[in-house]
Structure formats: structure tokens, C-alpha cells
Amino acid sequence: MSTKQALSALTRREALMLAAGATMVAAGGVVLKSGTANADEKMTNDAIMKLIGDKKPADGKITLELPQIAENGNTVPVGVSVDSPMTADNYVKSVHLFADGNPAPDVASLHFTPMSGKASAATRIRLAGTQNIVAVAEMSDGSVYRAQQEVKVTIGGCGG
Amino acid sequence: MISRREFFHLAAATAAVAGTAMPFSRAMAQQKLDQAGILDFQSLGQVTLLHFTDMHAQLTPIFFREPSVNIGVGEVEGLPPHITGKDFLGHYGIKPGTPEAYALQSHDFTALAKEYGRVGGVDRMMTLVKAVRAERPNNTLFLDGGDTWQGSYSSLETQGEDMVKIQNALGLDAMTAHWEFTYGQDRVQELQEMLEFPFLAGNVTDTEWQEPVFESTAWFERGGVKIAVVGQAFPYTPVANPRYMIPDWSFGINEKAVRKHVEDARAQGAELVVLLSHNGFDVDRKLASRVDGIDVILTGHTHDALPKVEIVNNTILVASGSHGKYLSRLDLDVKDNKVAQYRFKLMPVFSDVITPDPEMAALIENLRAPFKDEVEKVLGVTESTLYRRGNFNGTFDDLICQALLEERDAEIALSPGFRWGSSLLPGQEITVEHVHHHTSITYPNVYRTEMKGSFIKEILEDVADNLFNKDPYYQQGGDMVRVGGMSYTIDVDKDIGSRISDLTTLKDGKPIDPNRDYVVAGWASVNEGTEGPPAYDLVAGYIEKQKSITIPENQTVNVRGV
Numbered sequence: 001m002s003t004k005q006a007l008s009a010l011t012r013r014e015a016l017m018l019a020a021g022a023t024m025v026a027a028g029g030v031v032l033k034s035g036t037a038n039a040d041e042k043m044t045n046d047a048i049m050k051l052i053g054d055k056k057p058a059d060g061k062i063t064l065e066l067p068q069i070a071e072n073g074n075t076v077p078v079g080v081s082v083d084s085p086m087t088a089d090n091y092v093k094s095v096h097l098f099a100d101g102n103p104a105p106d107v108a109s110l111h112f113t114p115m116s117g118k119a120s121a122a123t124r125i126r127l128a129g130t131q132n133i134v135a136v137a138e139m140s141d142g143s144v145y146r147a148q149q150e151v152k153v154t155i156g157g158c159g160g
Numbered sequence: 161m162i163s164r165r166e167f168f169h170l171a172a173a174t175a176a177v178a179g180t181a182m183p184f185s186r187a188m189a190q191q192k193l194d195q196a197g198i199l200d201f202q203s204l205g206q207v208t209l210l211h212f213t214d215m216h217a218q219l220t221p222i223f224f225r226e227p228s229v230n231i232g233v234g235e236v237e238g239l240p241p242h243i244t245g246k247d248f249l250g251h252y253g254i255k256p257g258t259p260e261a262y263a264l265q266s267h268d269f270t271a272l273a274k275e276y277g278r279v280g281g282v283d284r285m286m287t288l289v290k291a292v293r294a295e296r297p298n299n300t301l302f303l304d305g306g307d308t309w310q311g312s313y314s315s316l317e318t319q320g321e322d323m324v325k326i327q328n329a330l331g332l333d334a335m336t337a338h339w340e341f342t343y344g345q346d347r348v349q350e351l352q353e354m355l356e357f358p359f360l361a362g363n364v365t366d367t368e369w370q371e372p373v374f375e376s377t378a379w380f381e382r383g384g385v386k387i388a389v390v391g392q393a394f395p396y397t398p399v400a401n402p403r404y405m406i407p408d409w410s411f412g413i414n415e416k417a418v419r420k421h422v423e424d425a426r427a428q429g430a431e432l433v434v435l436l437s438h439n440g441f442d443v444d445r446k447l448a449s450r451v452d453g454i455d456v457i458l459t460g461h462t463h464d465a466l467p468k469v470e471i472v473n474n475t476i477l478v479a480s481g482s483h484g485k486y487l488s489r490l491d492l493d494v495k496d497n498k499v500a501q502y503r504f505k506l507m508p509v510f511s512d513v514i515t516p517d518p519e520m521a522a523l524i525e526n527l528r529a530p531f532k533d534e535v536e537k538v539l540g541v542t543e544s545t546l547y548r549r550g551n552f553n554g555t556f557d558d559l560i561c562q563a564l565l566e567e568r569d570a571e572i573a574l575s576p577g578f579r580w581g582s583s584l585l586p587g588q589e590i591t592v593e594h595v596h597h598h599t600s601i602t603y604p605n606v607y608r609t610e611m612k613g614s615f616i617k618e619i620l621e622d623v624a625d626n627l628f629n630k631d632p633y634y635q636q637g638g639d640m641v642r643v644g645g646m647s648y649t650i651d652v653d654k655d656i657g658s659r660i661s662d663l664t665t666l667k668d669g670k671p672i673d674p675n676r677d678y679v680v681a682g683w684a685s686v687n688e689g690t691e692g693p694p695a696y697d698l699v700a701g702y703i704e705k706q707k708s709i710t711i712p713e714n715q716t717v718n719v720r721g722v
Contacts, residue, residue: 077370
């Protein structure tokens with residue numbers, strides 16, 4: 001991912017936002033689709049492979065807290081928690097967050113120890129457009145879990 | 161393996177709450193209609209819930225045509241409320257031509273409207289409420305699902321205050337909200353202070369610390385039963401309506417918060433938990449399947465009127481219509497923290513057969529007096545039935561689109577897919593008040609601008625996905641954006657980006673060129689600083705010039721995938 005590509009993605013988003021601002025879209029909005037410069041499912045899967053190798057992630061254990069539709073794509077609240085006793089022999093080592101439509105898919109990596117007490121964190125992220133947020137959790141026994149949710153980014157304006 | 165959802169369906173089928181829905185009245189079986197018949201009800205159990213929602217500031221009787229097109233996609237395809245016309249009559253066993261048929265569906269609307277007359281009127285609703293309270297003085301709980309403060313000339317002029325006075329006079333016990341928020345966060349807080357009952361919204365937090373802005377839960381005791389009412393405001397208010405009016409508040413379905421409010425209520429001894437919701441019916445159907453412990457969801461937002469309740473995961477879902485056209489009554493027998501039995505009736509407010517409550521009638525007259533001359537001003541006469549409600553352009557929408565095209569000299573018009581607005585019959589005079597029923601909002605300005613053909617398609621795709629996304633949690637609950645000057649095809653079963661095709665200008669029959677700029681007029685932009693005349697003035701001016709209005713049924717939207 002070159003800087004130039006990332007910039008062009010932002011420019012497209014800004015162009016759309018600007019267009020909407022200038023043209024005052026009534027009754028409807030525009031999905032800010034990820035342009036070719038943004039990450040995609042393959043890039044995200046490659047990034048995950050880099051972290052966990054050949055391991056097959058299982059479903060479950062992870063709870064993602066995200067809006068279905070973002071109120072503001074520039075600051076989207078995200079919460080992630082993993083079900084674990086967090087004892088010395090059974091705990092969550094790390095949780096990685098990916099956004100498959102952002103210029104670079106890696107959003108955050110969070111590391112835990114049994115002393116953390118619980119594997120839970122919250123932050124805010126910027127989303128360039130409608131995309132999936134993927135969470136991957138690495139457990140102390142080497143097992144891996146995965147969860148994902150789509151977040152729509154629209155300009156909106158149609159509720160009746 | 162059986163999925164969680166299927167399990168709940170099964171559980172609902174085998175362990176469902178026992179209950180019945182009453183027809184409008186026994187008298188109506190003989191097609192007679194009177195106040196006693198509408199009120200007729202064999203009371204049951206300790207608690208009587210009364211509910212209306214989405215009144216949209218309709219104080220006086222109106223006509224209101226239910227939708228002829230109300231498509232459900234994915235798992236809810238063909239399920240209530242996604243049944244219309246003759247299918248609706250068949251599903252509920254209603255005879256054509258009866259008062260029930262007139263009130264609940266669109267088939268033969270114009271002829272039946274002439275026979276059975278107008279619906280609604282808060283003075284009529286007050287009469288019904290007083291009668292139920294007289295019969296059940298210590299058992300009745302009266303709840304308002306929101307969209308009460310917006311939708312009329314006087315509510316806009318008084319910035320919602322006339323409706324607060326009406327709500328206090330009705331003696332409501334709690335409300336939740338959606339369009340209320342379009343008066344802005346300061347005004348909402350001012351009006352909330354004036355309410356004599358709680359304004360509940362458990363899913364609204366401040367954007368900075370994500371702390372609650374409003375109370376989530378109100379407590380009541382009726383017939384010896386401890387009741388918790390949890391409020392759920394419209395989850396997509398900052399997306400569907402202007403964000404700048406409520407910059408510090410965050411919404412969302414927030415299923416986790418709903419679950420917590422319900423669990424907290426149970427832990428604090430609630431024997432009956434009611435969710436007073438403005439989620440929309442499909443969202444509530446899904447929510448009920450995923451959150452345990454809600455006895456009743458009083459649904460709102462999507463304006464559905466169902467003569468029977470739906471039951472999902474042991475939760476009773478009530479849909480009470482809109483515009484003051486109905487008052488729902490749900491009697492509950494509560495045993496061991498559960499609903500053992502229920503009895504339900506969707507009471508239609510037929511204006512001509514219910515005696516107006518004199519005190520409420522006086523209050524309404526008083527509130528409308530300052531605006532009487534203006535709202536009663538006649539602009540023209542319609543030769544067609546004018547209505548809005550339905551997934552695609554109604555005739556009143558086409559009238560607005562014509563006005564936008566003409567008055568702003570545009571090639572294409574865009575008008576929002578709102579679900580509110582009264583209907584008019586052929587021969588009826590169109591007044592300023594009627595125009596306000598369809599346009600009375602706090603961000604009414606009509607813009608005129610250029611948009612690329614590709615951008616117009618993107619708008620249509622985006623709105624279509626708000627309506628036809630197969631996951632109800634992604635639905636915003638309005639109808640499809642109304643379009644003038646252009647026809648298109650929509651395949652509701654496809655995904656975003658591939659639902660809309662065949663965009664064609666009506667003037668010359670040419671396909672819309674994705675790279676050409678088109679002059680577009682539209683209103684209700686969610687962007688701050690939109691310039692142009694207010695839609696209500698523009699539309700009123702257009703009708704006044706035309707004098708006689710004839711609008712045939714819309715033929716420009718070709719719907720596939722149904």
C-alpha cells in the first residue's frame with residue numbers, strides 16, 4: 001500500500017462528502033464504496049495469515065460491539081471482548097482488529113496477560129466506507145478465534 | 161443442527177402465550193359501526209395496556225390509506241406486516257367492504273372512505289381512553305411510541321409544544337421518540353421538562369462518554385403487578401435525520417443495552433417487562449428473537465396496523481398503526497412473572513361514530529385557533545385520490561415531484577420516502593394544512609443542483625439498501641426515495657449496487673448517462689446550510705397555480721424480485 005494509493009482513497013471519500021455537502025442530497029445518501037486503493041478481503045486474510053500462519057480460526061468466544069450503520073464514519077466506536085477465565089493456563093494472549101475497506105487493513109493489536117482480569121477493550125476507529133470489521137483472538141493454548149461484522153457508512157437522510 | 165433462531169420459533173410455537181385477538185366488534189360482523197362496538201371488550205387479568213404511536217401531530221380527523229405495496233425481504237418475506245390488499249384480508253379472515261377492510265388495507269379505499277368517513281382525532285381517542293379507564297381505573301397504563309410532535313402546521317409553528325399539551329391532557333404514562341429529535345437537542349430538553357410523564361430512550365448516549373442522556377426505564381404498578389417500561393428511540397435518527405441537530409447524542413439499536421435494561425428490570429422485581437419501541441417492526445421481530453425476557457414490545461416507526469399480535473420467543477408484538485387512526489388495547493393476565501394469557505384489540509378511531517370528548521375538543525380548538533385562517537386556506541381541488549404510504553411513489557409524492565420539477569426548473573426530482581401524510585379523496589379541496597401533513601419538517605428547504613447520472617444511481621442504491629437489506633438491523637424504516645422526471649427498475653432481492661437499473665429520463669426516453677450532469681431538485685437534505693424555499697411553500701404555490709390536480713397511479717417504478 002503506497003502513500004499515493006492511500007491518499008487517492010481519501011480524496012475519493014472527501015470528494016463524495018464534498019459533493020454531498022455542495023449538492024445537498026435529499027432523501028438518500030451515498031455509500032462510500034471502497035475504491036480500488038483500499039484493502040479488500042484478500043489483503044485482510046493475508047494480514048491474518050501473517051499473524052497466525054496456517055491455523056484455522058474457529059467461530060465463537062469473541063463479542064464485537066459495533067453499530068450496524070455508522071453515525072459518523074470518522075469516529076466509529078468499537079468494543080471487543082473475548083470469553084475466557086483469564087487464568088495462568090487459560091487466557092487470551094492477543095486480539096487483532098482489521099478493517100477490510102480501509103487503506104491498510106490492520107487497525108489495532110491488543111495484548112493481554114492473566115493479570116488483565118478480562119480480555120476486553122474499546123476504542124474508536126475511522127472507516128473509509130462500508131466494510132467488515134474482523135477480530136482475531138489468539139489464546140494461550142494456541143487456538144485462534146475469529147468474528148466479523150459489517151458496518152455501513154452512508155450519508156443517510158431517508159428515515160420516515 | 162437446529163439454529164438458535166429456529167429453536168425460538170419452535171419454542172414460540174409450542175410454549176406460546178395463550179391469547180386471542182378480538183375483531184373490531186361483534187356489531188361490525190353485521191357491518192354496523194358504533195362507539196360501543198369499537199369499545200366492546202371482555203377485560204382480562206390485572207393489566208390493560210393502551211398504546212398509540214406515530215400520530216404525527218394529527219389532532220383532527222383525516223383520511224389515511226394503508227399501503228398497497230409493503231415488501232418484506234429475507235426471513236420476513238410474506239410475514240405480517242408485509243401483506244397488503246386482498247392478501248391481508250385473506251390472512252386475517254376479513255370480509256371485503258367491512259369497516260375492518262376499510263381501516264386496515266388499501267383495496268377499494270376510495271369507495272370505502274366515502275362510506276365510512278374519516279379516521280382519527282385526538283378528541284375521539286380521548287373518549288375511548290376515558291371509557292377504558294372508567295372500566296379499568298387501577299389497571300390501565302397508557303403509552304405513546306413517539307413521532308408525536310411532528311407532522312402538522314401547528315406543531316411546526318409551536319416547535320412541538322402543542323403536542324406536549326395534548327399529551328399531558330391525554331394523561332400518558334410514558335413515551336419514546338424519533339421525529340421529536342428534529343427540533344434539536346436543546347428544544348427536546350425544554351419540551352421534556354414540560355411533559356408530565358417520562359420521556360424514555362435507553363439507547364441514547366452522549367457521544368463523548370457514552371453515558372445515558374435519558375431515563376431508560378419507568379416503573380408502574382397496575383392491578384398489583386410491578387411493571388417496567390423500557391424506552392427505545394429510533395436507532396438511526398442521526399443517520400436518517402440531520403446529525404447537526406443532535407450533535408452530542410448517539411443512538412443505535414444497542415441490543416446489549418436493551419438486554420441489560422431488561423435484566424436489570426427483572427432483577428429489581430419487574431413482573432412484567434414492556435419495551436416501548438421505535439425500532440420498526442422487522443427490527444423488533446429480530447430483537448425479540450435474540451433478547452429474552454421481554455413480555456411485550458409495543459412497536460412503532462414503520463406505521464403497521466395489525467389486528468392480531470405476533471408472538472416471537474414468547475414476546476407479544478403489537479403494531480398500532482399511525483396518525484391517531486388506532487388505539488391498541490392489550491389485556492394481560494400476569495402469573496409468576498410471565499404473561500399467562502392475553503386479549504388484544506386494535507380499536508379503530510372512526511371519527512364519525514365516536515363522540516368527541518368535549519374538554520379535549522376545546523383544547524384542540526384553542527391550540528389551532530392562532531393558525532386557523534392559514535391552515536384552512538384552499539389551494540385547489542384534487543380529481544384523484546392522493547396518498548403517500550407505500551414502498552414507492554404515491555400520488556401525493558408525484559404531486560410534490562411535479563412541483564419540484566416545475567418550480568425549480570429541474571430535470572429530475574428527489575423527494576424523501578417518509579411514511580407520514582394524510583390522504584385526500586377525489587373532489588376534495590387541498591388546503592395548506594394538507595400540504596403541511598406531507599412536508600412539515602424543520603429542514604424543509606428545496607435545493608437545486610447538478611448531479612452526475614452515476615451519483616443519482618448511487619443515491620437510489622443506498623436508499624434501497626436501507627429498505628431492502630435482508631438483515632433488519634440494517635434497515636432504517638423509511639420507504640424508497642420518490643423520483644420525478646425519471647423511471648427505473650428495482651430488483652429488491654439483489655444486493656446493494658445491483659438493485660437499480662434502466663434509469664431513463666421521462667422527457668425524452670433516453671437512458672440516464674452516468675457521466676452527464678443533471679439538474680436535480682429535492683428537499684429534506686440532512687446537510688446543514690441547504691438553501692432554497694421551504695417545500696411547503698413551494699408545493700402550496702404550485703397547487704394554487706394548477707387549481708385542479710389530477711395524478712394517475714405511478715407507472716415509473718418497475719419492481720422485480722417480489
